[in-house]
Amino acid sequence: MLDDRKLTILRAIVTDYVSMREPVGSRALVERYHLDVSPATVRNDMAVLEEEGYITQPHTSAGRIPTDKGYRLFVDRLGAVKPLSGAERRAIETFMAGALDIDDVVRRTVRLLAQITQQVAIVQYPIVYGASIRHIEIVTLNADRGLLILVSSTGKVDQHIVDLGGAPESAVADLRGRLNTALMGLSPAKAVERATSVLDELPADLRALGTVMIAALLELVTTDPSTRVVVGGVPNLTRFSDQFETTVRPVLEALEEQVVLLRLLGEVGIAGDVTVRIGHENPYEPLRATSVVASAYGNSPDAWATLGIVGPTRMDYPSTMAAVRAVARYVGRFLAEG
Amino acid sequence: MLDDRKLTILRAIVTDYVSMREPVGSRALVERYHLDVSPATVRNDMAVLEEEGYITQPHTSAGRIPTDKGYRLFVDRLGAVKPLSGAERRAIETFMAGALDIDDVVRRTVRLLAQITQQVAIVQYPIVYGASIRHIEIVTLNADRGLLILVSSTGKVDQHIVDLGGAPESAVADLRGRLNTALMGLSPAKAVERATSVLDELPADLRALGTVMIAALLELVTTDPSTRVVVGGVPNLTRFSDQFETTVRPVLEALEEQVVLLRLLGEVGIAGDVTVRIGHENPYEPLRATSVVASAYGNSPDAWATLGIVGPTRMDYPSTMAAVRAVARYVGRFLAEG
DNA sequence: GACTGGCACTCCGCCACCGAGAGTGCCAGC
DNA sequence: GCTGGCACTCTCGGTGGCGGAGTGCCAGTC
Secondary structure: OHHHHHHHHHHHHHHHHHHHHHOOOHHHHHHOOOOOOOOOHHHHHHHHHOOOOEEEOOOOOEEEEEEEHHHHHHHHHHHHOOOHHHHHHHHHHHHHOHHHHHHHHHHHHHHHHEEEHOEEEEEOOOOOOOOEEEEEEEEEOOOOOEEEEEEEEOOOOEEEEEEEEOOOOHHHHHEEEEEEEHHOOOOHHHHHHHHHHHHOOHHHHHHHHHHHHOOOOOOOHOOOOOEEEEEHHHHHHHHHEEEEHHHHHHHHHHOOOHHHHHHHHOOOOOOOOEEEEEEHHHHOOHHOEEEEEEEEEOOOOOEEEEEEEEOOOOHHHHHHHHHHHHHHHHHHHHHHOO | OOOOOOOOOOHHHHHHHHHOOOOEEEHHHHHHOOOOOOOOHHHHHHHHHHHHHEEEOOOOOEEEEEEEHHHHHHHHHOOOOOOOOHHHEEEHHHOOOOHHHHHHHHHHHHHHHHHHHHEEEEOOOOOOOOOEEEEEEEEEEOOOOOEEEEEEEEOOOEEEEEEEEOOOOOHHHHHHHHHHHHHHOOOOHHHHHHHHHHHHHOOOOHHHHHHHHHHHHHHHHHOOOOOOOOEEHHHHHHHHOOOOOOOOHHHHHHHOHHHHHHHOOOOOOOOOHHHHEEEEHOHHHOOOEEEEEEEEOOOOOOOOOOOOOEEOOOOOOOHHHHHHHHHHHHHHHHHHHO
16 A cells, blocks of 8 residues: 555655655755656655545645644654664763762753753662661651651652650660561562551550551552652743644643643553654643653663653654663663662 | 822822732823822822832823832832631641641741742741750661661651671661760750760770761761752643743743742741742842742741742732741741641 | 646734724813 | 814734645656
């Protein structure tokens, strides 16, 4: 159905439309891409492509623009991988060098990604599957309030305010010791399991405090795990002021909701493979005029999460995909090395 | 120079322009505000107001709009304080109820502020001046890396990755003990002072580890203090799509830079007083078409910081100021109560 | 059968033009 | 000091004409 020339034409339409931002016509196509046929022939092919749903016309007697389906075919079969420029490679190296801790890595990653792709970047905090509990601390702030602090083997620190109910310092110290010996080195899942039996073994006078504490611990372990997402490069949206209602507003609204962002990043493939969701393929309806390019990152089983960018469907997919992949790989290595 | 009627007219122009979003003319003014004079008289007054720089015309034969100077006078002398609606009061109560920890309070505050004012909200993390060091913990992650954790009396937890250089667990425990006894209960400033003398008292075998650790401690205490800022309500910007270049783009760019945000919030008065910076009064040049309404919050010396909103100069100052003040007060009380 | 040149047609974008409407400044008069 | 009247200016919406870009189709050619 689609012979080579038609595919070439589709590829040309996509590249041209992305760079020129205008519907592309048959004459321009033959001239710019040295197709050795006449405009009329190209028109015939375009008619077929349109019939098949790969391209469309904004109005009669305008050039053609790709549909979501057209972009999809382009991404799947036509886009040549565009290698990163030297400057981009250097940017990646220098951006990440000297990162301090997890927070810093994530912050730098999001900036980097936004800068290279010139789009809005989203980075999810690494999920620490293989992590184990390294230390549990209970700090009393005053007679009533204390702080439960949980340190994981990956260096992540979570805290939760707890009500001590006026328990004496000795009781707190006792409980801390019990919790540490019981839970140290366990995975979160195992810790949850074990925690309830710890509760049963507690002497009566620690029972009340222990219940509160383990509830807090449970909440830390279950709810928190890196549902956190960081966003950057929002001003890049201003490049699309002509698509205010279809792109700028919906993206700004999506960025406000962590839940939406997580859904957007969700269901990406294995690390190293870039997933592209084009227009209506997005799970979040208002973003039907934008595309998401995402990838998992983190090559160790210890740290694994996703990152990506959001932009108008009319974007330079080869470059963007290359950039997302490169950043994902680099950050993955960086995390693995420590 | 400016008699009562002229002031009334200026007030009317500001209120009308803010609500109608159109230059306001003499006839409309007389009708809507029951001024007992003719349009011609109003015109004469307007001519004076224009000469004095309080209002201006977008073009000849258009109505007048306020200048920054006009808004300034309005805010200083003319704006009647608009009490919050019942719904707004209830929103404040319910939004904050059930906040878990400092992070949660800040997150809720920013949402609340954005929702009530319908503008972009900015909240700075509380600076803990009166805070003292409550606990210092050192957790070893592996042979080389450890985590220094600092808990303050306000429940804030900071951490920093440190290089243990293969020091034995006993040395780490020893150092932890020394640091805790030496620094517990001290204010950050005092702790910095004291830390260097702790270093001198260390036995030779702890010297290397101690140096690393105290450097990390110093960095935590000095650099970190709540230069963090949280932003919310960005989609509210889309209400001003007609002012894309003057409002939307510059604000998005400002939001990307923590430094800029801190400067914007900077130099506000004492808690409870709302500071308004109109247009060119802003320290950040690109925001010359927008205003900042900010207030300090936190009525205890323990926790003190600023919050505010950014929006177009054409905003409802009385309502916005009332909302900012109300939220600042409420959050202040909330923090003080614990 | 595939490609091409030619041609009629459509639609957009631009510009000029016009009239209505809103608002002003100014002036003479009360 | 205020007012009614008047001429003037400028914006805004609608209309019409025109060039250009691009298409679809058809008959003809290789």
